[in-house]
Amino acid sequence: MDIPYAIQPRPDTGLYNAKVGIWLFLASEVMLFGGLFSAYVLLRVGADPGTWPHGWQNLTLGTINTVVLALSAITTLLAWVACKAGQFGRFRFFHACTLLFALAFAIIHLNEYHEDLTHYEIHLTSGLIADGHMVENNLKEDYVTIEGRTVNDEKLLYDLRSQTIKESEIKIPRTEIASMESYGPWHNTYMALDFTMTGLHLLHVIAGSVVIGYLWLFGRKMWRTDPERFTNRVEVSGLFWHFVDLVWIFLFPVLYLT
Amino acid sequence: MSDSHETKTTAAQPPLHDGHPVDFNAYLRRCGFIFVGILCAIGMMLWISYLPGHTWALKSALILVVACANAFVVAGFLMHLLSEKKMIYTLLAVTVFLFIGLMGLTLYAMQDFPAGTQMH
């Protein structure tokens, strides 16, 4: 039983079924990330003045990730063009690039999460605050070593862009620690939003990679029997991938630059 | 790179895209321009964020404008939205309207409260 217009476009709409389907799905995804972005705007606007972080993210890694994802978007388009041109080999090359770029993005991003989770804010019993990355958490001799700085006012920890920060190795005996917390999503609403939004985005990157990977690995069979249908699948998965890139185009400035 | 190969039984059709033969190299060049455009947008956003002496509100607004332009390029050319059909445009227009409604009305609601009270 053949579903009409699965491959050939329907004359009055000019679209084939899967294209309508993927744009509908992308519309719902716009609303999904829209919900998160409006949460971001609301929580940021409602935050007490001077408490919203600036410059907490690694700008170098973020920029690299942005470039990597943009490149992957381009290779995705070229993979589809190769299919349209009947060049399966080129398709495989470009989508291999896409998958490699996706892997690079994921690795870099997971590294950023690791950096955040090993970054600690330590409130000392003296009233000072030590802030930096964990170097050693010595349970036997009961001290903690971080690579960071000590400040006397918590407000100094928020806007890192307006300060020049000198970091050094600080060794803190556990008896002087009043409380210790890593820069995880529990740390403040900014980190919560960062982890949640980039986390959801990363899940979409993974899902997109799985689909593209499947087409890359097992596409030859369908290419031989029904190349047009296969090309449509490449186009549709490519549209999803471009959307994932679009979300990052907004996530990067919002979380890293502003 | 032309693909004028012949198979044994049927005559080969040159690869077609909407009735025109596919010129891979032209696409490659186009993608190059798009990539350069994206890099420029990224650079501009970085530059704006480092500008001294402006409020974060203003800088954020400017950065978002550049981000929107970047998004337009990606959506328009890479997702070939500019050559898409009316049906898709209508769907997206509705979505954008609702997105703005969700954001805008929620923000407005949080800003509007009786004097002497707080909104959290």
Next chain:
Amino acid sequence: MDTTVEQFPPFRQPEDAPHAHDDHGQHEHHEPGFWSKYIFSTDHKVIGIQYGFTALCFLLFGLFLMLMMRWQIAHPGTPVPVIGPLLAKILGNVAAGGVISSELYNSFGAMHGTIMVFLGIVPLAFAAFGNYVVPLMIGAVDMAFPRVNLASYQAYFLGGLVMTVSFFIPGGAAQAGWTSYSPLATTIPTHGQLFWIIGMVLLISSSLMGAINFIATIIQLRAPGMTWMRLPWFVWTQFVTAFLLLLAFPPLEAACVMQFMDNVAHTSFFLPTGLAVGGQLAHISGGGSPLLWQHLFWFLGHPEVYVLILPAMGIVCEIIANNTRKPIWGYKSLVYSVLSLGFLSFIVWAHHMYLTGMGTAISTFFQATTMIISIPSVIILTCLFISLWGGSIRFNTPMLFALAFLPMFGIGGLTGLPLGFNVSDVHLHDTYYIIAHFHYIVAPGTIFALFAGIYYWFPKMTGRMMNEFWGRVHFWCSLIFMNLVFMPMFAQGMAGMLRRMSDGGANYSAAVNSRAGAEVIGGLSNDIMALHVWILWAAISLGIAQIPFIVNVFWSMKHGEKVTSDNPWNSTTLEWQTPTPPPHGNFTHTPTVYRGPYEYSVPGHPRDFAPQNEPLGGSHPTPSPQAEHGKQLAEDENRKTQNAMSHPKEIKH
């Protein structure tokens, strides 16, 4: 760069495609096994029936939850009869001695709402009826994405499973209401809320997949000649409903993700600074906003209620047209109204939040849009009412339910007006008035329409009619008891009885009354409290009234009166132009549509109805000049659309 150009055959047309790529493997010579035919089928009809049965089971489950709650309200602290010991055995401490504790009551309340809305009504109204009927009505062979359809059912089933299982985990199911407001939803120490969130994410995914399928199908797979304005109005309502689900659910999904993070990762999306739990400051980062949850929830929540009602209105429209033997009055008004209703439904949500301390400007905005949205609703109801005028009404069971829908929905809708104005809502919010209002719309409203649909389409699905006598018994008992259950709640709400009071207001009344004797305004009078017992008995009777229906459904499948034609109701719409029950692929030949959906009692036509795919002038003895002209115009239009489309193909199996 790979420069070898591989030798591949040129692109082929679908007709040349080898049989091997037929995904369903439906060869003429072997039948699919039980599992691929009934459980893992991608046929929209099978999936529709799966949705239908699962949803009806959940509706019954929701009914039982309600009965237990009503018992507790009417007789607080007394063990539930019959099933009390069973509850105590299964659920342990929260139902010690067969008495429903406050925690258990709250769980039942939260889950009754969730189950009825998300596991019962939406799957039945949208997914079950939509899946079965819409492809048939538009002349399609199946949905646009059959495997996505199957995935959507499976996600629904899993979501339902997660929700059901949550009753049996330590601590029980979610307790924060179907609205799951934070911070309560996060600070309750049990894990039921997590299951609720996971279940909701699965259900939302299911709905999204379904919505995409419906919209793509309706846009792309209409038969030749089936223009937009020839669609049966039921298809229009499903189309708009699908859009509501597609665009309104994701913000709730985002909110669920954030609430999940709040519960599991100790974030503070919805937890404000300075939150105290159990008298102590909570160890959270703060900075969150409980109102943010409410905005995101109600952004879905309001379109959701239109999701509940629109398919029902569509079903009622089909049945009224069929049983009055005349066209629906105001088809164009109905179409434009449903489109504007869908659109407006997205910008009224904060009328659920009038008591959150919003300022007057924003309240006025939402109040205005809420008032405006009542206009298309009234237009729709008016068109349906006017359609009755001058009709040759056949009072069969589907028609009885469809007719009852009109005043019941009318009551529900009109009682919503005081709630739309923020001044009167201040008094009525969170009282039993609200419960009465929305139950009138969904219970004697939507559910009656769904019953009507089941009685109406049962002959097409099974080839047998349901028993008419027991159908009428079911109808009259349900109508009477529904009203007896919900009408008193308006009075209770206006007297000040609040929602979600596990003892029916006894403590609240006692506390108020004990302060300054009976002079204090605000206590609930004995008369108001006495209504609880009446409502309990009405609810039990309502439950008993469903037994004839359940028996009727199962009995009629095997022993019902067999239909004598594929079109026992003499209907015009395309779903009746298939064999009974429709086979895989639905139509023996792709239908071509020549007429609108409600060509009943056309002057000069030998029968009192003209099916949509009946060619023009087919059995017309002496055409009048107007008919000739009309026929010529229609044929020209059909020729134009046919030229624009590919030729209808024979369906291959």
